């Protein structure tokens with residue numbers, strides 16, 4: 001699996017519309033205003049033209065893209081962390097995700113009631129940030145209570161953990177995200193099992209209407225300024241339009257996008273931003289049986305990349321035979337020519353994987 005994203009935001013900002021646009025899952029829009037307690041969960045394939053190209057030339061029986069998981073939960077309201085609304089019980093579902101996708105309403109529509117009456121992305125972000133921080137604060141407080149006693153006995157590990165908890169607590173007390181804590185690199189793993197929401201990387205989605213793609217759109221620009229200040233990516237998506245598009249047959253989508261002046265689908269924008277945010281990259285394997293894309297973190301070395309495919313490949317790693325997709329295309333999509341031109345490389349254990357590597361792992365177990 002590539003990575004998983006948990007969608008958060010105020011009620012009726014278009015989270016489920018966007019979820020549907022991204023996943024074509026057809027979930028009930030507005031369903032969470034009732035008492036429903038299950039999150040919407042869907043996997044989507046990450047589109048990759050290189051994969052189809054390699055699969056076609058290799059006459060692969062199977063083409064397997066890498067996937068992305070989306071989890072859509074009920075809207076959070078002010079006081080959610082104290083049990084207000086139904087949103088809080090859903091937070092558990094986003095504790096396990098890799099990244100938080102924060103959907104913010106940037107569209108005007110008097111038929112859709114806003115939680116705080118007016119459309120104001122910056123205020124809305126503050127509300128959600130505070131609720132996430134308060135939810136984390138109660139998690140941290142509970143753990144702190146338990147660690148305090150042990151730390152008083154002089155237990156070194158407990159003292160270190162207590163120090164980390166207190167640094168994080170000081171921020172959360174002020175409504176700041178835990179990720180801003182100045183902890184030693186070795187201390188972060190001590191907190192990992194808490195699954196703090198405000199440690200997760202965040203990506204903003206400005207849910208805009210048809211006018212929202214104009215660069216100077218006031219609501220979307222306000223959100224982008226906030227995201228930039230936080231160093232977080234922000235993408236604009238027309239939730240309603242794209243949800244309609246996702247329901248169309250594949251063949252009709254290009255024309256639909258043209259009518260609305262959309263250059264890139266919301267899913268594609270989000271994938272790019274998400275890969276950047278989480279520092280991910282893709283490598284490929286190609287053959288008659290299967291051509292497949294794999295997601296890894298940038299900086300991963302060859303044996304660990306092999307381990308993504310199977311633990312035996314990592315354990316028994318001998319070497320990696322590899323060429324880049326671009327060199328393959330430049331060599332007329334012919335492996336023989338790739339070799340002739342000297343682009344077919346044999347790499348060892350220290351090789352750092354590159355985007356678009358087409359790989360054949362040699363191993364022995």
Ligand SMILES: Nc1nc2c(ncn2[C@@H]2O[C@H](COP(=O)(O)OP(=O)(O)OP(=O)(O)O)[C@@H](O)[C@H]2O)c(=O)[nH]1
Nearest residue numbers: 011012013014015016017029030032075109239240
């Ligand atoms: N005009 C307009 N309406 C939208 C847009 N996106 C969503 N809506 C409408 O807003 C309402 C709420 O949309 P949902 O997608 O259910 O919102 P949500 O954030 O999932 O809401 P909760 O699950 O209740 O928190 C629906 O009536 C949508 O049709 C948009 O981009 N423009």
Ligand SMILES: [Mg+2]
Nearest residue numbers: 015016030032
């Ligand atoms: Mg919803």
